[in-house]
Amino acid sequence: EIVLTQSPGTLSLSPGERATLSCRASQSLSNRYLAWYQQKPGQAPRLIMYATSTRATGIPDRFSGSGSGTDFTLTISRLEPEDFAVYYCQQYGYSYSSYSYIFGQGTKLEIK
Amino acid sequence: QVQLVQSGAEVKETGASVKISCKTSGYGFTNYYIHWVRQAPGQGLEWMGIIRVGADKTENVQKFQGRVTMTRDTSTSTVYMELSSLRSEDTAVYFCAREFPETFNFDYWGQGTLVTVSS
Numbered sequence: 001e002i003v004l005t006q007s008p009g010t011l012s013l014s015p016g017e018r019a020t021l022s023c024r025a026s027q028s029l030s031n032r033y034l035a036w037y038q039q040k041p042g043q044a045p046r047l048i049m050y051a052t053s054t055r056a057t058g059i060p061d062r063f064s065g066s067g068s069g070t071d072f073t074l075t076i077s078r079l080e081p082e083d084f085a086v087y088y089c090q091q092y093g094y095s096y097s098s099y100s101y102i103f104g105q106g107t108k109l110e111i112k
Numbered sequence: 113q114v115q116l117v118q119s120g121a122e123v124k125e126t127g128a129s130v131k132i133s134c135k136t137s138g139y140g141f142t143n144y145y146i147h148w149v150r151q152a153p154g155q156g157l158e159w160m161g162i163i164r165v166g167a168d169k170t171e172n173v174q175k176f177q178g179r180v181t182m183t184r185d186t187s188t189s190t191v192y193m194e195l196s197s198l199r200s201e202d203t204a205v206y207f208c209a210r211e212f213p214e215t216f217n218f219d220y221w222g223q224g225t226l227v228t229v230s231s
Contacts, residue, residue, distance in 0.1 A: 032216060033216045035216070035217035035218075037157075037218075039157075044207055044209075044221035044222065044223055044224055045149075045157065045207070045209075045218070045221055046221070047217060047218060047219050050215065050216075050217040050219075051215075051217075056219065057219075088156065088157055090157075090217065090218075091216075092216035092217075098171065098174070099162065099171055100159065100173070101147065101159040101162075101216070102159065103149075103156055103157040103158070103159065104156070105156045106156045106157075
């Protein structure tokens with residue numbers, strides 16, 4: 001089973017700074033299968049990025065995604081107050097005749 | 113506009129079952145998959161399973177085998193998820209989420225349904 005490990009667990013930054021969130025997979029996966037979500041307290045997750053580097057509808061261009069193989073990154077170039085939230089990476093995998101949609105454990109982006 | 117509206121919060125006793133609905137609108141119901149994802153209090157997201165609505169085929173995580181039933185009603189564009197033999201560790205917010213086939217991500221989510229299991 002593929003495991004996604006996100007780092008850091010918590011990232012403390014100030015508005016205007018650059019945020020770099022990491023997601024490492026336990027085995028290589030296709031870029032098509034990697035997505036990122038933002039979740040604020042009491043809300044459902046929101047799709048931010050899919051296929052590693054494609055921004056979802058309505059997501060501002062300060063968000064960018066990159067990576068390949070086992071290492072993927074979500075970058076927020078200049079943090080806005082509304083960007084402080086928990087971010088999850090998610091991948092799709094197929095093994096042993098079953099599907100899986102695995103989430104990382106999340107990175108909490110908090111205001112410093 | 114696309115909407116996924118879930119049923120309200122539930123309180124159940126250990127051993128009981130819960131059935132959550134996810135009523136969809138604003139898109140072709142049978143053209144998408146619906147997933148179920150849960151989140152225990154203060155924890156991360158856990159994928160539970162998928163219903164390929166058009167084909168009416170389901171698949172779920174092995175740990176829920178035999179306890180999860182996902183169904184759909186095309187007349188009301190609603191998907192249901194029933195979880196049986198509830199345990200305290202099933203206390204969580206349950207989300208339904210939509211996937212356009214073979215895109216491997218969830219573009220719209222329901223608002224979540226809190227299920228509390230108490231003894």
